[in-house]
Amino acid sequence: MNLGSDIAYIDTFHRRKVRNTIFKIIVIVLSVITTSPIILILSKLIIEGVGQINLDFFTQLAPDTFQAMSAKMSGEKIPGGIVNGITGTLFLVLLASLIAIPIGIMAGIYLYENGSKRYTNLIRNIADIMQGIPSIVLGIIGYIWIVKNITHGFSALAGSVALAIMMLPLIIRSTEETMKMVPESIKEAGAALGVPYHRIILKVMIPSSFSGLMTGILLAVSRIIGETAPLLLTTLGSPVINFEIDKPTSAVPLLIWNFYNDPNMIDLIWSSSLFLMGFVLILNLISKRIIAHREKN
């Protein structure tokens, strides 16, 4: 038995253990660093914002500078809420979804059905590039196409078109991916019963991939709901509740931008941001639920 090599063995074994521990510590530290911003942001928003959230916050219009200033001078809470922003955001999301969902799902079905033809690959690449278009550019497009030429003024329509363009690539790709997950045999079953192609798509494929489509749509909505830049150039904002597509409309991110620009209303930033984050969080949770439910079946 060779004592020397034994000692060398113990030595390398010890060194390995140390290296392992160092590596573990690095991994833990890095993962804490990546998760801490979300915790810091959320806690900051809750601490600063939760005081402003009450029934008025959801039912009253956003205050004007004068109301906010007088409240601030007499040391009271800033009156009013963000109801025009909430309704505006919901209205814009609804309009954008009405535009993007049918087009996106149909384009997704087209990509799924036509696999790897050259033209299909072109569309697929365009959809991927579309995801990378800066949102302010879409704002400019919305301004030039809709504001200048169609509604002749800032409008909800212009904003929702810009948002719809942002949603499209997400919906197209998620539709294609979900359709791919439906087994080919289900389609054959339909065909063997003599069901025409369009009915197989509508009555077999879409119901079978419904949860996947919903997840894609929810993720697209949570992607656009906080967008500010494209809305600044298209819907502008409004002090009142608006449900007309050719009129300027408010939105929660636009209100946050306004609050930020007015030193008297800066306190409202926190509560509005908290609301927006909560909304996105809930959408994400719902889509996670849907995914989990689908995997169970």
Added chain:
Amino acid sequence: MVENNINIQNPVLSIRNLSIAYDEKKFAVKDVNALIERNAITAIMGPSGCGKSTLLRAINRMHELYPKIITKGEILLNGQSIYEMQTIQLRRKIGMVFQRPNPFPTMSIYDNVIAGYKLNGIKLNKDQRDDIVEKSLNDVTLWDEVKDSLFKKGTFLSGGQQQRLCIARTLAFNPEVILLDEPTSALDPIATAKVEELLVDLKKKYTIVLVTHNMSQAARISDNSMFMYLGELIEYGKTEAMFTNPKNPKTEEYLTGKFG
């Protein structure tokens, strides 16, 4: 050279000079001629890639789902060319069951049985629906097993039950011919036995054409057998005669397990 040792009067189907190619050069089915006997089970056997599934799919034009397919020759159903019929009419008369059970995952057992009507937008009143469901499920001996859970999803059933549900879905249209593409290859032996028993029972009312990999299955349940090799119909005859005394050396090699 086809060894055709069978004489069929009043056939349901006549396949005439049928050739099918997936592209110009590669023929999957080459010049097949055959008559299919009414109220009998006809088994199509052969090694993988011999064109048996393609031939089966051609009988209700399911092969047309592949783009660029080339079909020559004709198939007559009761003397009428199937290429002159609308696919919905044709597939109502010639149903198909697949290798893997494929009930519609979003539909209940009940809806799966009448899926052919629902998906084609054919209106039925409730009594008609109930009748069809009960009769079809009875025909596949599934009624007693599922009558209390008709509105549960079809995908909760066992594999064998799902396959029988798929057969019931085909029977709901009251077809003349049922095509089965290796219907038991995904099932366990007990479920297989049940499906085989069912097929023997069903041939009283329907004509059955069955593609199978399993020679003993063909020997057990079929009346007539076809042996295909490299797209050609090598031998066609009464199952008993073919298994005991194959005419073509290729058939003999296959049946004795020399290849396949």
